[in-house]
Amino acid sequence: MHFYHTNDIHSHFExxxxxxxxxxxxxxxxxxxxxxxxxxxxxxxxxxxHPFTEGTKGQGNVxxxxxxxxxxxxxxxxxxxxxxxxxxxTLYKDAKFDVILCNLFEKGGRPTWALPYKIYVTEHGxxxxxxxxxxxxxxxxxxxxxxxxxxxxxxxRVVKEIAERTDVIVCLxxxxxxEDEKLVVECPEIDVVFGAHTHHLFHEGKLIGNTMLAATxxxxxxxxxxxxxxxxHAKKMTAKLYRSDQLTTTEQDIxxxxxLIESGxxxxxxxxxxxxxxxxxxxxxxxxxxxxxxxxxxxxxQADCALFNAGIFLGSLDKxxxxxxxxxxxxxxxxxxxxxxLDGAELKEIYELSLNEEWPQIEIKGLGFRGTLMGAMIHxxxxxxxxxxxxxxxxxxxxxxxxxxxTLDMFTFGFFFPSLKEAEKEYCMPELIRDVxxxxxxxxxxxxASNRVE
Numbered sequence: 001m002h003f004y005h006t007n008d009i010h011s012h013f014e015x016x017x018x019x020x021x022x023x024x025x026x027x028x029x030x031x032x033x034x035x036x037x038x039x040x041x042x043x044x045x046x047x048x049x050h051p052f053t054e055g056t057k058g059q060g061n062v063x064x065x066x067x068x069x070x071x072x073x074x075x076x077x078x079x080x081x082x083x084x085x086x087x088x089x090t091l092y093k094d095a096k097f098d099v100i101l102c103n104l105f106e107k108g109g110r111p112t113w114a115l116p117y118k119i120y121v122t123e124h125g126x127x128x129x130x131x132x133x134x135x136x137x138x139x140x141x142x143x144x145x146x147x148x149x150x151x152x153x154x155x156x157r158v159v160k161e162i163a164e165r166t167d168v169i170v171c172l173x174x175x176x177x178x179e180d181e182k183l184v185v186e187c188p189e190i191d192v193v194f195g196a197h198t199h200h201l202f203h204e205g206k207l208i209g210n211t212m213l214a215a216t217x218x219x220x221x222x223x224x225x226x227x228x229x230x231x232x233h234a235k236k237m238t239a240k241l242y243r244s245d246q247l248t249t250t251e252q253d254i255x256x257x258x259x260l261i262e263s264g265x266x267x268x269x270x271x272x273x274x275x276x277x278x279x280x281x282x283x284x285x286x287x288x289x290x291x292x293x294x295x296x297x298x299x300x301x302q303a304d305c306a307l308f309n310a311g312i313f314l315g316s317l318d319k320x321x322x323x324x325x326x327x328x329x330x331x332x333x334x335x336x337x338x339x340x341x342l343d344g345a346e347l348k349e350i351y352e353l354s355l356n357e358e359w360p361q362i363e364i365k366g367l368g369f370r371g372t373l374m375g376a377m378i379h380x381x382x383x384x385x386x387x388x389x390x391x392x393x394x395x396x397x398x399x400x401x402x403x404x405x406x407t408l409d410m411f412t413f414g415f416f417f418p419s420l421k422e423a424e425k426e427y428c429m430p431e432l433i434r435d436v437x438x439x440x441x442x443x444x445x446x447x448x449a450s451n452r453v454e
């Protein structure tokens with residue numbers, strides 16, 4: 001049996017034509033020899049930072065998976081919590097593969113587009129049980145109208161259900177390496193775990209007991225291949241990787257990648273609002289663009305004050321019509337706004353931490369951020385007066401009183417502001433920060449139009 005797998009592509013399509021061709025060729029070769037062959041993607045194939053994904057609402061990604069001949073996928077957090085409930089519900093409507101996911105539910109039960117498991121039977125009669133689960137981002141899923149349950153507990157339950165009806169069990173796990181290692185200790189009946197989420201990489205797999213762990217890193221840099229031989233006495237497994245940058249590239253491949261970008265941009269030509277004056281960005285200081293976004297964040301959330309980093313802006317806004325495409329180019333991040341309720345003492349601590357002179361030069365990877373540097377921390381309606389007292393809006397910040405802070409969800413995970421991890425918070429979903437800026441620009445246009453009429 002041959003299993004080829006990808007994970008955490010994140011809409012990095014630079015090598016996708018070569019990957020697709022490799023998978024099609026390998027599957028054709030194995031089937032011609034009478035060998036079983038299956039193709040799996042382990043989630044986060046979708047990433048809304050890419051114009052093709054954004055412009056097609058992720059359904060372009062599904063088309064690419066169809067064309068490559070994938071047999072089954074599971075979802076990652078980028079499919080699960082960066083898309084609205086309706087968008088995820090319709091994402092796989094044209095899929096020619098199975099979506100295997102045992103730990104996601106909605107009102108009324110399991111979503112119709114997902115299977116808790118699938119048993120594939122080879123030409124020689126071997127029964128392969130495929131199970132899958134995604135990471136447990138409870139608050140985010142709940143906000144979007146989903147219920148996500150404990151993945152390890154659900155997977156163990158499914159394994160118990162199908163064990164006697166299968167010869168081999170493989171798991172599509174978008175849980176991360178730590179969870180995978182716990183899973184195989186708790187559930188040694190699983191033969192192979194195809195991993196994802198933490199972008200870990202195993203060049204020759206990793207054996208824990210009799211279970212093989214396999215993973216290909218991120219961004220399509222590698223394609224994985226696990227070979228499994230089964231006889232009446234034992235199961236023999238080997239794992240290897242193909243480097244995508246060593247696959248043959250043609251001029252047509254380059255054209256295809258460019259066409260994906262252009263088709264996505266064309267799909268986002270819709271005008272959102274008219275920008276009456278140029279709004280330049282400054283990575284290391286306040287700017288007119290940052291000021292507009294700060295006002296937008298407060299108007300949208302009705303918070304007392306706002307805090308965000310200048311590095312979120314990947315350019316400036318010119319005078320003229322702002323389209324969905326220009327908003328996406330400016331703010332490609334799958335980041336949601338968040339409203340945090342804080343005591344005055346906590347808000348003072350956050351403010352002081354945000355003044356760290358080293359932060360603007362920090363390179364940020366992950367957390368939904370798709371830029372490079374943190375940039376300056378921007379404070380909107382959060383300032384010190386000439387006497388050194390901190391104000392949030394028109395109120396002095398005093399210990400014992402509560403205040404609301406609008407910020408980005410990336411700051412709520414505790415990496416920069418530890419106290420925000422446990423603070424009372426409300427995520428604004430499914431709106432991304434570019435949606436907030438677009439909404440505010442539209443509101444300003446309507447106000448200006450009304451004033452002209454009067």
